[in-house]
Amino acid sequence: MKTESTDIAVSVSGLTRKFGNFVAVDNVSFDVRKGEIFGFIGPNGAGKSTTIRMLCGLLMPTSGEGRVAGYDISREQEKIKKQIGYMSQKFSLYADLTVEENINFYGGIYGLKASELKARGEWVIEMAGLTDHRRSLTGILSGGWKQRLALGCAILHEPPIIFLDEPTSGVDPISRRAFWDLIYEMSARGVTVFVTTHYMDEAEYCDRIALIYRGLVIALGTPQELKTERMSDEILDVRCENPHDAMDEIEELACVKDVALFGSGLHVVTPDASLAETEVASLLNEKGYGFDAIGRISPSLEDVFVSLIEEADSENDGGGTMREARDA
Amino acid sequence: MDAIRTEGLTRRFKDLTAVNRLTVNVKRGEIFGLVGPDGAGKTTTMRMLSAILTPTDGSGWVMGYDIRTECAAVKDRIAYMSQQFGLYTDLTVMENIEFYADLYGVAKKGRRERIDELLNFSYMHPFKRRLAGNLSGGMKQKLQLMCALIHTPEVMLLDEPTNGVDPVSRRDFWRILYRLLSEGVTIFVSTAYLDEAERCNRIGLMHEGELIAQGTPSEVKKLMRGRIIAITSPEARRIAYLLKSELEAVSICIFGDSVHVVTDSPEKTSVSAGKIISESGLSADSIRSIDATLEDVFVSMLGEKRASAGAEDEN
Amino acid sequence: MRDSREKASTSGLSARRVFAIARKEFTHVLRDWRSLTLALAIPVMLILLFGYALNLDVKNVPTIVYDASGTPESRDFVRLFGGSTYFTFVDRCDNHRDIARAIDRGRAMVAIVIPTDFAECVNAGRKAEIQVIVDGSDANTGRLVTGYVSAVGLIYYRNLVVKRAEQAGGGAVSMPVSVEHRAWYNPELRSTNNIIPGIIAIVMMVIAAILTSTTVAKEWELGTMEQLISTPVRVQELVVGKLTPFFVIGFLDVTVAVAMGQWIFGVPLRGNAALLFLMAAVFLIGALSTGFMISAMLKTQVLATQIALLSTYLPTLLLSGFVFAIENMPQAIRAITYFVPARYFIAIMRGIYMKGIGLDVMWFNALLLSLWALFMFALANRKLRLKLD
Structure with missing residues (x-):
C-alpha cells in the first residue's frame, strides 16, 4: 500500500x-x-x-x-x-x-x-x-x-x-x-x-x-552540522619537521587529547586550542623541531569521524574495537 | 647501495604493457610512495620487486640482489604485503603469525617476545585467539603487516595497505610504518590516498605503466603549472558550477568543502572570484592562495595526460 | 623491535618450514567439516557401497534341467546343483524345444543338459560332456554361471573320486593340478574376495587425488598464495608439507579399508600385511602427487576437482582389471591399461590378499608402481611454480 x-x-x-x-x-x-x-x-x-x-x-x-x-x-x-x-x-x-x-x-x-x-x-x-x-x-x-x-x-x-x-x-x-x-x-x-x-x-x-x-x-x-556541532574539541594544524617523531612528544602534553598525521602535517585534538597552541609551539622550539605554522582550523570530516569512532568505542565494549584494544 | 633499484623494468601481459620501462631507485631507510590510479601498474611493479612475478624486460635489484636470478635472496630480505588479504581466515591470529614465523625461519628463542611486542604495538593483543576471518578490515591489514614483519625484514613492499580501512586503523597503521622507518627499514608503499603520499620521503607518480613524475612531495608539487586559490564554503559545489562558467582559469575542481581554482595570476583571480560569488548571492568562508596538494598535482598532471591522449574529456 | 639480525639460514631446505606447512594443512582439514567428511566418511561409504552393491556373485539363478540320462549318477549330479545357493530349479523337461521356450520367456536363465551316456562316462572314468545353455543377453551372469557349473562339476568329480578311493581302501587319485588351484584361491568363488582389494585401490586413488586437488588451487583462489610465495619457502617444502597430512589421512583410510574387508566382508588377508601397507604407501604417494599436480596446474578448485575425479575414477574403475578382466579387453584397450597405475596395485593387492605371495613373484608390478609414484611426485614438484606468471 x-x-x-x-x-x-x-x-x-x-x-x-x-x-x-x-x-x-x-x-x-x-x-x-x-x-x-x-x-x-x-x-x-x-x-x-x-x-x-x-x-x-x-x-x-x-x-x-x-x-x-x-x-x-x-x-x-x-x-x-x-x-x-x-x-x-x-x-x-x-x-x-x-x-x-x-x-x-x-x-x-x-x-x-x-x-x-x-x-x-x-x-x-x-x-x-x-x-x-x-x-x-x-x-x-x-x-x-x-x-x-x-x-x-x-x-x-x-x-x-x-x-x-x-x-x-x-x-x-x-x-x-x-x-x-x-x-x-x-x-x-x-x-x-x-x-x-x-x-x-x-x-x-x-x-x-x-x-x-x-x-x-x-x-x-x-557535513557542516557534523563539523560544527558534533566535535566538542578543537583542532590545531601543525606543520613541522619530522612530524612522526614530534607527534609522540606532543601527545605527552596534558592539554592534548590526540595527535594524528594528516597529510604531511599533524592534527592536534585539544579542548583548548589557544592553550595548546602556545604549549605545542614552545615544545617544538625546546626540542628543536623547526616548524612552519601552527594554527587552529575547523575540523575536517575525517577528524570528526575519528573522534566519533573513538567515542563510540569507549562507550560500547563490543568485541574488536581499537579503543577496547588500547584499554585492554 | 640503494635498497631498490630498477632499470627499464617492463612487464607485458599479452597486448597490455602493465609496467613500461620503469626506472626508479629507493635509498636505504627511505619511505617511497608509489601513487597512481587503478590499473597504472603499481601492483605489477610491487610483484616484480617481490620476486614473485618475472619481468618481461629490464632489470631490478633489491638490497643488491637481482630480482630475476636471486629470488631466494630477495625473499629472505623483504616483507611483502599483497593488496588482497593473503592470510588464512580459518586460522587464528596467533596461528597465522606462528606459521609465517616458521616460514621465515625465525628462531624459537626470542620469538615469543617479538610476537608480544608486535601484538602490543598494533593493539592486537586481545584478539590473538580470534580467527583471522572474524577480524575487521583494519585489523586484518595489521595482522598481515605483523606476519610480514615477524622476520625483521630490510625492505618492506606494501601494496595499498590501507585501502578501504577506517581512518582510525589507518592512523595506527602509519604509526607502525614510522616506527619501522626509525629502525632503518626501507619502505616501498603504493597508495591511492594522496594524503598518505604526502608523508613519504619521495614519491613516484604512475600512469598507464609509466612513471610520469618522481621526487620529494615538494619537488613533485613544483611540477604543477600555476597557483591555487582555495575557496572554502558549505556551498562549494554551487560555487564551482558558477565559476566554471564565469571565470577564466586553468582548471576548477572541488576538493571536499573547497573549490580549487588553478590560475597563473592568483591576485587577480581571487578578486574576480570573490566578486562573482558575492554577486550571485552565495557566500564563501575564505578565499586564499594555498600551496598545491598532491591531489591538485595528480589531477592536473593526469588531466593533461588524458587531454593530450585525447581519450576522455573529463572536465 | 629490531632486536636481532640473527636469522636461521634459509638457503637449504628447512624441516621447520615443511612441518609448519603440514601443521597448517592439518588445521585446515580439521576445521572444515567438508574436507573431514571427504577424507574419512566418504571412503567408508564407498567401501560399503561397492562391497554390497557391486557384489558380482549371482544367486538363485532360475535353472531348467534336461536329464537325458535319468540314472542315479545323473540324479546325484543334479542334486548337487540344487544344494547350491547359486541355482534354483524352476522346471524339468525332456527336449531342447522346451529349453528354448523357457529361456525365451525369461523363466529360466540357465539350462543344464545331461547327456544320455552320463552314467557310462562317469563309471568308465571318461569325461562326461555336460551341456550348459546360458541366456547370453546377460553376458556377465552368463560368464559367472558357466564358471559355477564347472565348479560344481569339479566338486562332483572330487566327491566321486573320494568315494571310490574309500571303496577301494586307499590309493589317492590326483586331479589335474591347474583346476584344483583355482578353487583353492577362492574356494567359494566369492567375488567379494576379489573386489575388496580393488575397492581399496579405487577409494585410495580417488580420495587421494581429490583431497590434494584443491590444496594449491584454493590458495590461488583465496589470494593466500601471493603472500605465501613472497616468503623464502621452497617448492619441495611446499609439496612435501602439503602432501604429508593427506598421506596420513590416506594411510588411515587404507587401514580402515583393510579392517572393513576383514571384519565386515570377511575377506581374509593371506599375505604379508607389512608388504600390503608398504605398497599402499607407494600407491598413495603417486595418487596424492597426481591430485597435487592437477591443482598446481589448473589453479581453480572446481576444475581441479573435476579433472582429478574424471582422470582417476574412470580409468581406475574400468581399466585396472577391477571390474573387467584385462585379458578380455580388445588389444588397443589392453595397451592402455599398462598406463593405469591401479592395474599394478590391484594385481599386487590381489596377490597379497588371495595368494599370499610376495615381492619375489610381484617385483615387476611393484617396480612399475614405484616408478609411477616417483614420476608423479617429481611432476608435482615441477608443476608448482612460485611465481604469479
Whole structure:
C-alpha cells in the first residue's frame, strides 16, 4: 500500500539485520528527503552494503521497518524494484558483451519499450562518454567508464530513487570527480541519490550524511552540522619537521587529547586550542623541531569521524574495537 | 647501495604493457610512495620487486640482489604485503603469525617476545585467539603487516595497505610504518590516498605503466603549472558550477568543502572570484592562495595526460 | 623491535618450514567439516557401497534341467546343483524345444543338459560332456554361471573320486593340478574376495587425488598464495608439507579399508600385511602427487576437482582389471591399461590378499608402481611454480 505523497523518499526506523550472532546493522533510523544526496559513510564492513540491500528489497530485515518510495521493504519488494535503480559494488556488467548489448539487456530486464530503450540507450551512451566505444566489449573499458556505464544501466528506467553502493571504490581521483558530476546532475533533476562511500572527501559532497560504524549510525546531519556541532574539541594544524617523531612528544602534553598525521602535517585534538597552541609551539622550539605554522582550523570530516569512532568505542565494549584494544 | 633499484623494468601481459620501462631507485631507510590510479601498474611493479612475478624486460635489484636470478635472496630480505588479504581466515591470529614465523625461519628463542611486542604495538593483543576471518578490515591489514614483519625484514613492499580501512586503523597503521622507518627499514608503499603520499620521503607518480613524475612531495608539487586559490564554503559545489562558467582559469575542481581554482595570476583571480560569488548571492568562508596538494598535482598532471591522449574529456 | 639480525639460514631446505606447512594443512582439514567428511566418511561409504552393491556373485539363478540320462549318477549330479545357493530349479523337461521356450520367456536363465551316456562316462572314468545353455543377453551372469557349473562339476568329480578311493581302501587319485588351484584361491568363488582389494585401490586413488586437488588451487583462489610465495619457502617444502597430512589421512583410510574387508566382508588377508601397507604407501604417494599436480596446474578448485575425479575414477574403475578382466579387453584397450597405475596395485593387492605371495613373484608390478609414484611426485614438484606468471 502506498502512503500519501510526502517529501520523504526513504524512511527507516529501528532497522536491524543479524547474520547468526553477528549484528551487521543495529537499530538504524533515518529519513532521506526527495531530491537529496544522502551519503552513507563508513569503513568496509560497517554495514553499508547490508543496509542498502535491505532498502532495495534484496535482503529481509531481521527487525525494524523501512519504506522506500512509500512501499514497505519487507512486503512490497517488487513494487520497490520498479521505483529504484541499484548499482552494486561489483559492477554487474557482462564483460563479454558490448556496451550496447549491456544496455539492451538491462533495458529488457526493466521492460522498456523498443522506442524508449533506443532513446534511453543513446542518453546513457552519451552520459557515460562512450559514443566512440558503443561496440567495444565492456571488459576492455577502464574502471571509470565501466562505472559510468553501470550507473547508466541502473537508471535506464528513470527511477526516482537510486542506490549507489561504493560506486567510486577503486577508481582514480579524476574519474571519481567526473562521477560526482553525474550524481549532481541527477540530483538537480529531482532524483534522490543514496550513496555509500568510505572516502571522507566524498562525504563533503553530500547534502546530508550518516556515519555508520560497526552497524550503528553514530552521527547524522549535514557535513557542516557534523563539523560544527558534533566535535566538542578543537583542532590545531601543525606543520613541522619530522612530524612522526614530534607527534609522540606532543601527545605527552596534558592539554592534548590526540595527535594524528594528516597529510604531511599533524592534527592536534585539544579542548583548548589557544592553550595548546602556545604549549605545542614552545615544545617544538625546546626540542628543536623547526616548524612552519601552527594554527587552529575547523575540523575536517575525517577528524570528526575519528573522534566519533573513538567515542563510540569507549562507550560500547563490543568485541574488536581499537579503543577496547588500547584499554585492554 | 640503494635498497631498490630498477632499470627499464617492463612487464607485458599479452597486448597490455602493465609496467613500461620503469626506472626508479629507493635509498636505504627511505619511505617511497608509489601513487597512481587503478590499473597504472603499481601492483605489477610491487610483484616484480617481490620476486614473485618475472619481468618481461629490464632489470631490478633489491638490497643488491637481482630480482630475476636471486629470488631466494630477495625473499629472505623483504616483507611483502599483497593488496588482497593473503592470510588464512580459518586460522587464528596467533596461528597465522606462528606459521609465517616458521616460514621465515625465525628462531624459537626470542620469538615469543617479538610476537608480544608486535601484538602490543598494533593493539592486537586481545584478539590473538580470534580467527583471522572474524577480524575487521583494519585489523586484518595489521595482522598481515605483523606476519610480514615477524622476520625483521630490510625492505618492506606494501601494496595499498590501507585501502578501504577506517581512518582510525589507518592512523595506527602509519604509526607502525614510522616506527619501522626509525629502525632503518626501507619502505616501498603504493597508495591511492594522496594524503598518505604526502608523508613519504619521495614519491613516484604512475600512469598507464609509466612513471610520469618522481621526487620529494615538494619537488613533485613544483611540477604543477600555476597557483591555487582555495575557496572554502558549505556551498562549494554551487560555487564551482558558477565559476566554471564565469571565470577564466586553468582548471576548477572541488576538493571536499573547497573549490580549487588553478590560475597563473592568483591576485587577480581571487578578486574576480570573490566578486562573482558575492554577486550571485552565495557566500564563501575564505578565499586564499594555498600551496598545491598532491591531489591538485595528480589531477592536473593526469588531466593533461588524458587531454593530450585525447581519450576522455573529463572536465 | 629490531632486536636481532640473527636469522636461521634459509638457503637449504628447512624441516621447520615443511612441518609448519603440514601443521597448517592439518588445521585446515580439521576445521572444515567438508574436507573431514571427504577424507574419512566418504571412503567408508564407498567401501560399503561397492562391497554390497557391486557384489558380482549371482544367486538363485532360475535353472531348467534336461536329464537325458535319468540314472542315479545323473540324479546325484543334479542334486548337487540344487544344494547350491547359486541355482534354483524352476522346471524339468525332456527336449531342447522346451529349453528354448523357457529361456525365451525369461523363466529360466540357465539350462543344464545331461547327456544320455552320463552314467557310462562317469563309471568308465571318461569325461562326461555336460551341456550348459546360458541366456547370453546377460553376458556377465552368463560368464559367472558357466564358471559355477564347472565348479560344481569339479566338486562332483572330487566327491566321486573320494568315494571310490574309500571303496577301494586307499590309493589317492590326483586331479589335474591347474583346476584344483583355482578353487583353492577362492574356494567359494566369492567375488567379494576379489573386489575388496580393488575397492581399496579405487577409494585410495580417488580420495587421494581429490583431497590434494584443491590444496594449491584454493590458495590461488583465496589470494593466500601471493603472500605465501613472497616468503623464502621452497617448492619441495611446499609439496612435501602439503602432501604429508593427506598421506596420513590416506594411510588411515587404507587401514580402515583393510579392517572393513576383514571384519565386515570377511575377506581374509593371506599375505604379508607389512608388504600390503608398504605398497599402499607407494600407491598413495603417486595418487596424492597426481591430485597435487592437477591443482598446481589448473589453479581453480572446481576444475581441479573435476579433472582429478574424471582422470582417476574412470580409468581406475574400468581399466585396472577391477571390474573387467584385462585379458578380455580388445588389444588397443589392453595397451592402455599398462598406463593405469591401479592395474599394478590391484594385481599386487590381489596377490597379497588371495595368494599370499610376495615381492619375489610381484617385483615387476611393484617396480612399475614405484616408478609411477616417483614420476608423479617429481611432476608435482615441477608443476608448482612460485611465481604469479
